[in-house]
Amino acid sequence: MSEKSRTEAHSRRDKILDAAEALFAERGYDGVTLRQIAALAAVDVALTNYHFGTKKDLFTTVFHRRAAILNKVRDEALTACLNTKVPAMLEDIVEAYLRPLGEIQASADKGWKHYLSLVAWVNNSTEWGREFMTDNFNPFVSKFIDALKTTLPNADEQALYWGYHYMSGALTLTFADTRRLDTLSGGKASSSDITVGYKHMIPFIAAGFRAICDDPDNSNS
Amino acid sequence: MSEKSRTEAHSRRDKILDAAEALFAERGYDGVTLRQIAALAAVDVALTNYHFGTKKDLFTTVFHRRAAILNKVRDEALTACLNTKVPAMLEDIVEAYLRPLGEIQASADKGWKHYLSLVAWVNNSTEWGREFMTDNFNPFVSKFIDALKTTLPNADEQALYWGYHYMSGALTLTFADTRRLDTLSGGKASSSDITVGYKHMIPFIAAGFRAICDDPDNSNS
């Protein structure tokens, strides 16, 4: 195989993945046809089957493509945070969790934006979440919750997990980028103003955790 | 038309709505076929068209069926809260917003549970949310945000709207009832333990609002 054809094939393969990522994120698995994906990628429909097998296989490939690198980036941020001060501040841990995602979403990279939007869709789906969220992201989430325990040693564990649930929901809706905050606020806030969205999310979530997880004795510490 | 046939027809009509509600909530609009809806309702496929028109029309009917009553219940709760004390406490306003939903979701009514799950799906979808969330729920949300302004008079409006966004995301993920908290926590918390989910949500969200909307001068008030 020549260098040229190898490169072109790889490029078409990637174009299918990019198109599938964008469309799955926008309309969900069932809302998208292989023909629409092929059209957006500007390749023949049969190529989706040649490169990835079934539609479900294609979805799996799309989801896994960025999951590993996402875990790596976030793991490094959390580890760095935990190494700078012991015990780490609650705000710092929450920031370590959220900031890498905010930077990705605020960046110019369309592909990553689509991927986060896809994660939002998966996270809110009972059946897709069970298959894709648990295996890919639970290990890192557990690490995050362990970190929270070090700074909230007296926390009721049930409250801690529900706090994570609220944060996950807030984050996920931010991923979804619905643009509905614009209409609601009459222009005073914008769903796509990601930098502002993450700037307020960190103190909001940290305060929430403290309110339900902190021991009454040191609630104003 | 006899009483009996009237009742039966109405019953079949309702069975289609109930089935559509349950399936749309579980798999989204495109993930469900009219045949599956008819099968779950135990009626003929052609009846969906006779009673509701197109598939999209059926979805619209399902969504509107409970929207009005939901708005009424929530409006009463918020109004009652605002009338008991002036200015109302932040926690009371958030509770007025959340508690009616918690009571509905914690009740034994399967239909309402499915409906809230459907709202979760719509809220996280850019294209469906634009069409169905804005018209149905924005007026009440604006009333809620106005109430927040009375108790957080110095709040930056942009922060206030983002706070609402975080609350909406947390609430929505709770609607979705993904059952994934169970796996993540190793049984220490359960997504379907709705009473606990709402009990912690109120102080969590209230503290979050205070952290980003309160004037620094009275941040520990």
Next chain:
DNA sequence: GTCTATATGTTGATAGAC
């Protein structure tokens, strides 16, 4: 109101030529 039968289109998938 309900069902049978069917029109009409689209879907995912693949066999086979190049």
Next chain:
DNA sequence: GTCTATCAACATATAGAC
């Protein structure tokens, strides 16, 4: 690797008998 051609299955929708 890529494209043409085609398949069986399934979708929504409706006309017409009862």
